[in-house]
Amino acid sequence: MPPTLGPGDRPVGFQPVSSPAPVPAAPPPVTVVGIGADGWAGLPDASRTALRGADVILGGGRQLALLPAECGGARVAWPSPLRPAVPALLAEHTRAGHRIAVLASGDPMFYGIGRALAETAGPEKLRVLPHPSSVSYACARLGWPLEDTETVTLVGRPLASLAAALHHGRRLLVLSAGAATPGEVAGLLRDRGFGPSRLTVLEQLGSDREHHLTGTADDWDHPPGDPLNVIAVSCARSAGALRLGAVPGLPDAAYENDGQLTKRHVRAATLAALAPAPGELLWDVGGGSGSIAIEWMRTHRTCRAVSVERSPERAARIARNAAALGVPALRVVTAAAPAGLAGLDAPDAVFIGGGLTVPGLLDACWDALAPGGRLVANTVTLESEALLADRYRRHGGELVRLAVAHAVPVGGFTGWRQAMPVTQWSVTKQEPEE
Numbered sequence: 485m486p487p488t489l490g491p492g493d494r495p496v497g498f499q500p501v502s503s504p505a506p507v508p509a510a511p512p513p514v515t516v517v518g519i520g521a522d523g524w525a526g527l528p529d530a531s532r533t534a535l536r537g538a539d540v541i542l543g544g545g546r547q548l549a550l551l552p553a554e555c556g557g558a559r560v561a562w563p564s565p566l567r568p569a570v571p572a573l574l575a576e577h578t579r580a581g582h583r584i585a586v587l588a589s590g591d592p593m594f595y596g597i598g599r600a601l602a603e604t605a606g607p608e609k610l611r612v613l614p615h616p617s618s619v620s621y622a623c624a625r626l627g628w629p630l631e632d633t634e635t636v637t638l639v640g641r642p643l644a645s646l647a648a649a650l651h652h653g654r655r656l657l658v659l660s661a662g663a664a665t666p667g668e669v670a671g672l673l674r675d676r677g678f679g680p681s682r683l684t685v686l687e688q689l690g691s692d693r694e695h696h697l698t699g700t701a702d703d704w705d706h707p708p709g710d711p712l713n714v715i716a717v718s719c720a721r722s723a724g725a726l727r728l729g730a731v732p733g734l735p736d737a738a739y740e741n742d743g744q745l746t747k748r749h750v751r752a753a754t755l756a757a758l759a760p761a762p763g764e765l766l767w768d769v770g771g772g773s774g775s776i777a778i779e780w781m782r783t784h785r786t787c788r789a790v791s792v793e794r795s796p797e798r799a800a801r802i803a804r805n806a807a808a809l810g811v812p813a814l815r816v817v818t819a820a821a822p823a824g825l826a827g828l829d830a831p832d833a834v835f836i837g838g839g840l841t842v843p844g845l846l847d848a849c850w851d852a853l854a855p856g857g858r859l860v861a862n863t864v865t866l867e868s869e870a871l872l873a874d875r876y877r878r879h880g881g882e883l884v885r886l887a888v889a890h891a892v893p894v895g896g897f898t899g900w901r902q903a904m905p906v907t908q909w910s911v912t913k914q915e916p917e918e
Contacts, residue, residue: 514584516592518615521691523550531613543587590617621689648810658715663708673701677725684716732779744772757860757910767831770838774802781811794820822848836861840868853913860910872909881911
């Protein structure tokens with residue numbers, strides 16, 4: 485039998501184990517509560533409990549005013565501009581150990597403050613309690629399937645960004661920036677050839693003050709109403725208005741230009757070679773009229789582009805074309821390349837539409853690409869064609885000649901008029917060999 489140990493005895497080899505240091509409690513998650521125009525009455529129990537228990541409640545002034553006195557936490561209205569203030573406010577109250585609640589309109593993760601909070605604090609630090617969004621309410625009122633309805637926000641975005649979504653027969657929901665937005669939308673629709681489109685303005689959705697206004701863009705004469713509104717648009721193109729499709733190769737007439745324009749059929753082939761994907765960045769070097777960058781951005785709302793153009797007149801024209809065709813976020817750099825490329829974010833793809841013979845330009849564009857990036861260059865001159873042939877031998881890819889002819893009258897008959905052939909080199913940069 486093993487010996488019996490007394491109170492003061494220790495077995496041979498016994499080492500005392502110190503108590504582990506206490507682990508500080510993790511700060512409670514930031515609770516993000518979606519709230520509608522119906523206010524406190526429309527919140528479920530979980531949202532009400534979170535707001536009652538918060539030490540501090542952050543939100544817009546309109547949302548904070550919807551809370552009853554039983555929510556005793558300190559109410560802090562977001563400053564303007566909002567986004568830069570988010571990290572400091574969260575850090576201040578987290579350090580103090582405060583239980584933080586954030587009020588958001590509707591669904592916080594749908595064009596709401598939830599995105600900024602997730603990017604700042606990390607999604608694992610959030611507890612999100614969504615409310616039906618204004619888009620869900622609008623579709624419910626109109627009988628529109630939510631999955632078939634495109635949403636465009638004009639909150640903090642240029643009015644011109646709506647133009648890219650205009651297609652005959654489409655249904656759009658526009659998140660309004662204020663009371664004046666419905667009239668501004670009607671004006672844009674008229675200017676873009678969509679005057680017959682039917683508009684329904686839905687104000688104060690979900691509250692007992694909900695109100696609807698209807699009419700067409702052509703005859704819209706309603707004065708500004710409630711600033712809390714969503715605009716439903718049933719798109720209808722005017723007879724004779726220029727038709728703009730959803731794929732690259734828009735009509736040349738869609739562009740203001742001075743002749744420096746990648747023509748429609750070559751443009752479509754060029755965009756196919758560039759192969760834009762959501763979220764990617766294009767450098768359009770030698771922008772001309774901006775058509776390549778514009779149609780790159782029109783392929784997906786998250787595509788980005790920088791157009792580098794040395795002529796101030798052409799740079800201004802690029803900006804006008806971008807606004808007219810619904811991508812006002814196109815960045816235009818007025819500078820000569822390659823110097824004008826310095827400091828730009830690294831591209832996923834580069835298009836060179838002019839200036840191939842400028843010393844260092846092709847090398848600068850190639851060096852800026854990471855492995856997997858694409859480069860496409862077009863030219864009509866023998867000198868630049870020789871450069872592309874040399875790069876084709878060194879890096880591979882595809883070297884093609886694009887020839888387009890148009891039927892034109894020849895006396896009383898019809899014949900072909902050949903445009904200048906375009907030589908195109910397209911390549912994907914590979915990992916360097918060991």
